[in-house]
Amino acid sequence: MILLELFKTFFIIGLISFGGGYATIPIIEIEVTAHQWMTTQEFTDIIAIAGMSPGPIATNCAVFVGYQTAGFAGAVASTLGVVLPSLIIILVIAAFFTKANKNPVVQSAFYGLRPIVVGLIVYAAIKFAVSNQLIGPVSLNSISLLGIFSLSLLALIKFRAHPALIIIFSGIAGVALYS
Amino acid sequence: MKKNWKLLMEIFFTFLKIGPITFGGGYAMIPVIEREVVNKKKWIQMEDITDVLALAGSAPGAMAINSATFVGYRIAGISGALAAMLGVLLPTFLIVIALSIFYLHFKDNPKVEAAFHGIGPAVVALICLAAYKIAPTAIIDKTTLVIAGLTVVFLLFLHIHPVIIIFSGMLVGICLVKIRTRLGGHTRIDGHKKEVG
Numbered sequence: 001m002i003l004l005e006l007f008k009t010f011f012i013i014g015l016i017s018f019g020g021g022y023a024t025i026p027i028i029e030i031e032v033t034a035h036q037w038m039t040t041q042e043f044t045d046i047i048a049i050a051g052m053s054p055g056p057i058a059t060n061c062a063v064f065v066g067y068q069t070a071g072f073a074g075a076v077a078s079t080l081g082v083v084l085p086s087l088i089i090i091l092v093i094a095a096f097f098t099k100a101n102k103n104p105v106v107q108s109a110f111y112g113l114r115p116i117v118v119g120l121i122v123y124a125a126i127k128f129a130v131s132n133q134l135i136g137p138v139s140l141n142s143i144s145l146l147g148i149f150s151l152s153l154l155a156l157i158k159f160r161a162h163p164a165l166i167i168i169f170s171g172i173a174g175v176a177l178y179s
Numbered sequence: 180m181k182k183n184w185k186l187l188m189e190i191f192f193t194f195l196k197i198g199p200i201t202f203g204g205g206y207a208m209i210p211v212i213e214r215e216v217v218n219k220k221k222w223i224q225m226e227d228i229t230d231v232l233a234l235a236g237s238a239p240g241a242m243a244i245n246s247a248t249f250v251g252y253r254i255a256g257i258s259g260a261l262a263a264m265l266g267v268l269l270p271t272f273l274i275v276i277a278l279s280i281f282y283l284h285f286k287d288n289p290k291v292e293a294a295f296h297g298i299g300p301a302v303v304a305l306i307c308l309a310a311y312k313i314a315p316t317a318i319i320d321k322t323t324l325v326i327a328g329l330t331v332v333f334l335l336f337l338h339i340h341p342v343i344i345i346f347s348g349m350l351v352g353i354c355l356v357k358i359r360t361r362l363g364g365h366t367r368i369d370g371h372k373k374e375v376g
Contacts, residue, residue: 016345017239022309026334027341045286048298049278051305054199055271056241063275068283075276083268086240090248091260093234105353110237112326112352114317116344119330121310125303126335132299145300152304157311166301174297179290 002070003077009035010062010081017082021057023117026124028061037069040131047128048171052164058082144177186255187262193220194247194266199274208243212250222254243267322355 009031017024025047032038038046046068050060059082066078097103129135134145148170155161197211209232216222231253235245244267251263285291318324326348333339 012342014240016342017241018237018345021241022306023313025306030341044299044302045282045295047302047305048295049282050275051302053271053275053278055268055275056243059241059244059268060271060275063272064279064282067276067279072276075272075279079268079272083240083244083264086238086245087248087260087264089238089240090234090245091252091257093238094249094252094260104356106237108352108356109349110352111323111356112348112350113345114313115323115327116330116348118310118314118317119327119334119344120341121306121313122327123331123334125306125310126331128299128306129303132303134300134303145296148297149300149304152301153307156304156308163305163308166304167298170297170301171294172297174294175290177293178296179293 003073005035006066006069006074007077007081010066010078011084013058013062014082015085017058018113018117022124023120024058025061026120026127028058028065029124029127032065037065040127044128044132048167052167148173183255183258187258189220190222190251190254190259191262191266194251194263195270197247198243198267198270208246212246216250216254223250227253326351 013024013027013031016027029040029043032043033040043065046061046064047057050057050064053060059079062078062082063075066074066076068074070077126135129149132145133142134149136142152166152170155166156163193215197208197215209228212231213225213228217225217228227250231246231249235242235249238245244264247263247267248260252260255262286295314327318327330344330348333344334341
């Protein structure tokens, strides 16, 4: 039952998606490739589109993966799966533990959790760099890709460019260079 | 009961308007929530927003959805939470569905393929940016540096599932702080509170 599998998978992803969308990406990547719903390469396209769309990137990825795998019903199943844990946890916290994040045990759990979020994101960067031929044998192709990467990173960090703008410009560069 | 429905519809439509603004991370949405929910509708007070921010940022899930759910709950309980969540979710859900259809239709076009070939490295840059932003609040001493490094190694070479790593990380955090406190030491456990949205 593909819908149930999508719901279950994205429920687990939603449950552990701490620290913002980009930390969730490697988890989604591991799950969609393990289920053979798509390849890492295809998933990169999805992130690009999810990053250009309004709304949270992890939720957008869920909609995309669900739709690609099982149509509209699939999109609904994976979206419900990814938001349901948030809903439950927020309701429980709001009803009982409004000061939960002041609790010393919760704080020390986050002390251990935050560096893991960083590790997850670094892993995602390496994984996607490899699958997009950014890391690999040196060629004209890999050098131009590295050029796009460095310019994008520079624009993002130094000039605080908007992510959507970066995606659009690199797309234009892609058309100019590779078609 | 009738009045309740009216309130729920109002919550739903307010967040329906906020939804498409959540472009580029949930933090972009906070000033809009302030304007709509605190100033215009006077549903909750400014002080509550601080609570919302702190909890929505540390609970799992997207910042935008978490804060909408939380605000909805404050206004009208569980049904309010559902109304706000569905409201904030619906516009972006439909937009992404439309984009999926578009993508599936055009992905084999050579021009589109070339565009995505160029976008690949930009996505890697975006992921690096996320790490760069979150690192100063997360890696605050040698222990956290080691934990981050081990996470990468475990994921890349041992293919351990993130669920296991995340829960053991929390456990390690709790134990480490306990042991250090017992030994009379002190651990600075919070960097700056914000996380990337």
